[in-house]
Amino acid sequence: MILEKVIDRVVIQSEYKDFVDKYIDQILTEFKGKIHSIYMCGSIPKGAARPFESDADFTVLCVNPNDIDYERLSVIKDRLLEEYPVVTKIDTIICSIDDVLSKPSEWGFWVKIICVCMYGQDIGEKVPSIIISPAFILDLNTETKNEVDHRRRLLSNANDHTMKTRLIKGYSKRLIRALYSLVLEDTGVWEDDMFKMKNAILNYCEIDSALVNYLYACYLDSNHVLVEEFLRIADEVYSYFEKALNTMAASKTSFD
Structure with a gap:
């Protein structure tokens, strides 16, 4: 596709x-x-x-x-x-x-x-036509770990409230985009609407829906989000994502 x-x-x-x-x-x-x-x-x-x-x-x-x-x-x-x-x-x-x-x-x-x-x-x-496949999804996420680590460090060290809220919003968006990339073969399209992304993740990913809804809520309004709680949940979400990506890589290797 x-x-x-x-x-x-x-x-x-x-x-x-x-x-x-x-x-x-x-x-x-x-x-x-x-x-x-x-x-x-x-x-x-x-x-x-x-x-x-x-x-x-x-x-x-x-x-x-x-x-x-x-x-x-x-x-x-x-x-x-x-x-x-x-x-x-x-x-x-x-x-x-x-x-x-x-x-x-x-x-x-x-x-x-x-x-x-x-x-x-x-x-x-x-740019050649992009075929949705496990290989493409893996390539798409080549820099995801570095980006997530960078955002985590910035948020951990942020002192200004305005900066914290901006970083939480951006971090939430990045994690939702990462999760959405896992279901590209199911949806067949790249969404840039965060609500549609969130719903697709809930429909096709086995991740705890409460984690996804929490991220989406933080994306909408991060004003009163506690940094420590956010980082804990963000780590849990990324752990799920990383395992899913590793499973995809292992499956791709077995078919190559």
């Missing part, structure tokens, strides 16, 4: 059109000649953004990511956030064309399936 693109057409609400156009224009002006293409994912290009609640997610492709100065990028972000308060946050990922083409199950998946091209030539069209 071939994995299809999450966003098949761009539908940007009127509240965000000027913001998106201005962000792209300023990135291209600031880094003239260094940008190959610009992509978006999430609620804004889907036309499902909520003013004063939704953030903006961009991915910028270039030949050499070192050409992009993050301090200059931050100035653009801060300026636009002040001008367009309907946007809560701007995230920008920088990656190389080579990464997308040489890592089809990582950056290739991100650009081809998750993102939609807003400017330039869509390099995702050069």
Whole structure:
């Protein structure tokens, strides 16, 4: 089964059109000649953004990511956030064309399936079709352990309440995405709607539903979540995920 693109057409609400156009224009002006293409994912290009609640997610492709100065990028972000308060946050990922083409199950998946091209030539069209299989799911999760460990360390050392709530929300989302990857062969599609992800996990995974519902609740509202309790449950969820991934790897090996 071939994995299809999450966003098949761009539908940007009127509240965000000027913001998106201005962000792209300023990135291209600031880094003239260094940008190959610009992509978006999430609620804004889907036309499902909520003013004063939704953030903006961009991915910028270039030949050499070192050409992009993050301090200059931050100035653009801060300026636009002040001008367009309907946007809560701007995230920008920088990656190389080579990464997308040489890592089809990582950056290739991100650009081809998750993102939609807003400017330039869509390099995702050069990424081979992605076949849903145990091999793909295993490749997709190559960096999951490192990412989870990193998020755990950040949360364990966080002192600021605002930072704690943001980290818990992001950590919850990352674990839900990891669990969802386990059921791709059952669903046949990549969801970016967390509610649909949660329901698919409950339908197809044997994990304790209370753990999944807890993560989803933390994703929705992490304001009053106790860090120690969250970390304990996050560890339990990741332990389940790791065992399921190892079982998948062992099964794949037996069939190779």
